[in-house]
Amino acid sequence: MSVKFVTVPVAIETAKIIGGDPALTAAFVVGTGISGTMIGPWLMNKTGISHPLSRGLSLGTISHGQGTAGAATEGELQGAIAGVAMGIAAIFTSIVAPLLVPFLY
Numbered sequence: 001m002s003v004k005f006v007t008v009p010v011a012i013e014t015a016k017i018i019g020g021d022p023a024l025t026a027a028f029v030v031g032t033g034i035s036g037t038m039i040g041p042w043l044m045n046k047t048g049i050s051h052p053l054s055r056g057l058s059l060g061t062i063s064h065g066q067g068t069a070g071a072a073t074e075g076e077l078q079g080a081i082a083g084v085a086m087g088i089a090a091i092f093t094s095i096v097a098p099l100l101v102p103f104l105y
Helices: 008-018 022-047 052-074 076-104
Strands: none
Touching (some): 008 076, 022 052, 052 076
16 A cells, blocks of 8 residues: 555565565556546646646646546646656655555554
8 A cells, every 4th residue: 555656567566575465556556546537637626726737746646647648638737747746756655665664564
C-alpha cells in the first residue's frame, strides 16, 4: 500500500525491495490509477480547482499513467505537468519508501 501512488513497474520493484507482494501491489496501483482518473476531475470541479498546473499536478501524482492521459485530454499544460509529477513521484517513492517502510513495522 505504501507504493501505490507510482507507476506499476516502479511499484513492483519497490515492493520487492521492501518485502511486499508484487502481484498485490500491481493490483492496488492499477485500482488507484483508475479510481483517481474517474473521481479526480469530478472532485476538482466540485471543489473549484480550475488552475491547469494544479489539475495536472494532482492527476499525475495520484493517478500516475492513467491520470496523465486524462490530464493531457484537458490541455497541453495539464498533460506536461502531470508527466513531470508522475516522474518525480516515482523517483521520490523509490528512494524514500525503502528507507521509511522498515520503521513502520
